[in-house]
Amino acid sequence: MSIEKLSLVSIVGPVEQFDDAVSYIVTGSDIHLENALNVLEGNKALKPFEDENPYIGVLEKLRSIISTHHLVRGTSVKDENSYSADDADTLIQKIRSEKKTLTEEIRALEDKKAHNDEIIEQLKPLLEINVNLEDLLSFKFTALRFGKLPKASYAKLEEYLQELEAFFFKGSEDKDYVWGVYFTPRTLAEKVDRIFSSLYFERTIISNEASGTPKDAIFKLESENDELTAKITKAKKKLEEIYESHKAEIFGMLSLLEEKETVYKYRKFGAFAKNSFYIIGWANKKTIADLNKKVERHKDISLVIEDAKDVENYVTPPTLLKNNAFFKPFEFFVKMYGLPSYNEIDPTPLVALSYILMFGIMFGDLGQGAVLAIGGFLLYKFKKIDLAAIISLAGVSSMIFGCVFGSVFGYEDIINLPFTVHPMENIMPVLLATVSLGCVIITIAMIYNIANGIKTKKYGKVFFEQNGLAGLVFYWAVIIGIVLLFIKGINPFTVVYNTIFIVIPLILVFAKEPLTRFIRKKRPYLTGTKGEFVLENFFELFEIILSFVTNTVSFVRVGAFALNHVGMMGVVFVFSKMASGGASIVVVILGNMLVMGLEGLIVGIQVLRLEFYEIFSRFFEGSGREFRSAKKINA
Known part of the structure; x- marks a missing residue:
């Protein structure tokens, strides 16, 4: 439930051993390669590998042969280290020559047979002439x-x-x-x-x-044609089997040349200076341990390891998310918005828990939730689709809140537990509860923002931003004040309270730019004129206050959709009562299917909207770049 800690690793060795080093050490390793020239741009002696890949053309030919002739890899694949691109070209030319010879033979036999058929047609009318x-x-x-x-x-x-x-x-x-x-x-x-x-x-x-006689001539020609047909059949069979007969060589060459081609693909990341090559990338502890074992077997090759903190000034680490099986499917939503940078907190756990919770409240039904849970589970089990796992978990949440709301396929008289709350009978409590949930989620998002600021040492972000400490104090000062005023009848909005918890935080937010530049010791503290500064920040502050209100109220939709679900199922039951006999059951079944499909889709989108606009916008920059394993370079 975090971002994997990475180190920058540099593989250095004699330039003539580059291919071997890549093949044995890098290929198949979970290392994110960087362009060595970009990382070591201060070294003017470095040069890129500019050799042209000699395997592209011949591999395309081999793959075309396999695809066109539907060849299937067998168990007896020849694998010889002596294979080269020239060997593959020679094999292809040999196959084409054999194919050409057989094709010409077949054409000659068919032409002779057609010629005989012409003579037979000439002679048939003369059969009676003896x-x-x-x-x-x-x-x-x-x-x-x-x-x-x-x-x-x-x-x-x-x-x-x-x-x-x-x-x-x-x-x-x-x-x-x-x-x-x-x-x-x-x-x-x-x-x-x-x-x-x-x-x-x-x-x-x-x-x-x-x-x-015409009769004798026709008999001879037809006998000859039978022999020609047999020869044509035999030649065609050889032609069909020509690729199968060379299949072991074709796949053997394909495998080996693909490995060699991979080495050339890695060349775009490497560089060399004089007699040494350099390969640079990011790896976690496990991969580094594996790389160390491999490098130990090559006495001329060295592995240099640097901590990410020591190199962050000239190269930014990629992001490798590390989540358990429960949270991992929700990385799908996070990546839709953008990846967190290396020094940010992974928002996946927050997304997972908040998404499941809000979906369950908005779509609370034990029966329909069970359908989503089972269907999503089966789809994920057999197709490994992350969205299916999300649907399954959301379905479980729907089942739980179906018990809370007492709804089973829309029926509200089946479950009656001590904690059951029917939404239509408790409209205001439901709406207020979801707004309260919104306050908690927004607060967590602000705490995430403060934590990110601390991790990245952006203290202006920690103290003065609307989602920093100043904004958090202001937000909860207003919430606590409203709660005390309308629920307890206590008015906390005194001069002291307002000054400490409302005015001062707003002033800090208003002056965040000069205060941030002051902390960083950057002059001038104002980048524009004082008039521009006051005017811009006044309207920005007004927008910030308004956004706190709108973002919080936006969570009303969570309760509204809980009511909407009851309403939609109520319509289904109205139509079912209008039908008679068995038709009534059909209406209920079809109605449930319609609600599950339509409302389930709308609720899923609405929850995702809350995630992106009300939560992510408060702390998540999404400026990270994805960790791409060297294993996937050929993918």
């Missing part, structure tokens, strides 16, 4: 033409053939065409071809690769 094609195609004095003509033309063909020195052998036919072959002397071929063309004869060129 003559060797070689004999027909080898005639020297006789021309022959394979093809088809429309049936209407075939009906006229006999008349034409009586006047022509040609004859036609019919093959197969369908509903539109008749296939066949006609013969004519080569000397008359041109004339006969024109006549057949006028009859819409469509010639088919028979490949000289076909041999035997």
Whole structure:
């Protein structure tokens, strides 16, 4: 429940051992690295590592192969320290060459099969012609033409053939065409071809690769195609398995090159001068002990440790929040506003307790709170979402205040404990109680501010700010005075009381700038003219007094939402009474779901608003920078 104490560690060694030092000592350590050049900017001899990362391109190629071909890392991954970027490039080129060879082989086989299919299609209409094609195609004095003509033309063909020195052998036919072959002397071929063309004869060129009868030729070609299909299937299988066959090498190279690439990523933090390298970062005691053990095994490498207080003038420590399992989810809200600086107090415990408390008051219902608690717990257990843990804890608070308010899914006649208080029957007490709660929370926020001022040695902040001691005295002087006046009937606002507890604190707040500069021994005490100072601080003081009132009254909404919850559930029960039979139960169930979803969301946002505007604004600067472990550099 605090901010982790850190020390600045410097790792120094021979420049040629930089990669080894990073790989063994830094990688995987919870160390927040700083840019060594920035930390040691006074050392003019320091230079950055400017080598170009040789692993980026080849790693992108390997990752692309793995992603594109859906490769899954196996157990037999080769891991050789001899792997380099060139080895990976060689492997990739080898795989691509094998892929190209197989692709070309498949394309050639498919082209041959497609060519055979064309010949088969040419020969199918000639199946009924039982003559060797070689004999027909080898005639020297006789021309022959394979093809088809429309049936209407075939009906006229006999008349034409009586006047022509040609004859036609019919093959197969369908509903539109008749296939066949006609013969004519080569000397008359041109004339006969024109006549057949006028009859819409469509010639088919028979490949000289076909041999035997059309039936025999088709059988041979189909048999060849079966062999081609088997070869294509085998080649495609090899192509599919080409990446799987090299998977062990691919993942082995990926793992090793990723480690080497990480070393290069660390180079942007390191620096070197002459023969020595420098790596500088922040670490806690546990990490420093681990680093010491690692450095002891490297006799040429040294580890220098400096306390944060000794180096705060030239480097600011990052913030590493340290909270237990109960408070840790609420770091989510803190980081939404900003991280506390290294010397600030961690506000997470205050956020956690105040958020849970106010949510429970505003959404007090045993049944609905149980739903939130169980649902949030299950979501956090399986998804590890911080917001789900917050919802679960807020649900537990809702259950507790559901018992206090006597509400179970909106029913107020089930629970009747000795401490049960029904909000609608105690409107003013509820509202006054929540305003009182606001006073306590604002006071705690002011105490946090004073503590932060003491830690950072900003004594003007401690004594003279509106959220310092002067503001705290004024705030509680007014509260105590009002309580005594209206509850006890005692008027404490005497001249002495007003002077000591109201006027003097306001004067201190009014003069905080010159008083702060006086404490710090900074001249001049006023940065502007006296007139500007009086005018600006007068209106600022007026705003401060007004903000105390508005901030306190703002907590009325906590009680208002407690009343609002009862009102909304009352509306649900009105509608349920208007329904009949089983519909009434459905209305109650749906109404509860609507209230849990709508009001739960609104209440969550309103409580967060109170945290940010009424509490955080009083003490939390949020100017810290997050501790980023070296483990996450690759993340």
